[in-house]
Amino acid sequence: MTTTVPRPGAHVCGIDAAMDVIGGKWKVLILWALAERPGLRFGALRRQVPGITEKVLAAHLRELEADGIVHRESYEEVPPRVEYSLTAAGLRLNEALAPLGAWGREHVLDGARRP
Amino acid sequence: MTTTVPRPGAHVCGIDAAMDVIGGKWKVLILWALAERPGLRFGALRRQVPGITEKVLAAHLRELEADGIVHRESYEEVPPRVEYSLTAAGLRLNEALAPLGAWGREHVLDGARRP
């Protein structure tokens, strides 16, 4: 965990770097949710991504924040309020994922295999 | 409940489907190599992707073939000759990965935080 595991072999091309960033099990869903509804709070984000646990959500948010994808705005209030949103890089990453999403949609709808 | 999202079309959006296809550790590198040099043989492909083992390469090739990404042409000769290339879907997937690669390249070169 820590701050993004120091990968031994570094990245062969930019795609590995991106894969490293979105390699987590829920990262793309978090990106999805934050792109659609910026400024989500922790609990709301958890409800937005069904099945994820607090630990994993917190860990993924920290990794995404360390990667400069997610901006974390913490208000010193009571009860504590923390809002998450995408940075410019996160928005561009989300846009870069769009063709992949289109491919997946087309591929899944067309092939429709995978029992 | 132990394993969230068993296998079936639990894909929330097309991105998960694509992530499922390219989720392996070496899949993108295999796609890369096959896109640049179509018709690679097993051994050549292994040398093209340094660090991968035969078992993992074979397993990934089978998954990619099952996903309709890779075409496997096996010639009944001695010594056995098998050539791998991308299908149309594989080529389109590779093109869909281009923006992601560009993002990763830009992100890595811009941030340059990773050792």
Added chain:
DNA sequence: GTGGGTGGTTACCCTGAGGTGAGCGAGCAG
């Protein structure tokens, strides 16, 4: 005081993707 809600943290466990190494069946160079 008790319960609920906030946003986390800590400790432990467990599955499965991936790594390791060996072997096979055929042919050919030496």
Added chain:
DNA sequence: CTGCTCGCTCACCTCAGGGTAACCACCCAC
């Protein structure tokens, strides 16, 4: 005969990413 190439396959093992659950500090409503 020996050893090498070729395209895998099998059996075993490691390790880290993720799952489970309890807990913390704080405050409000009851």
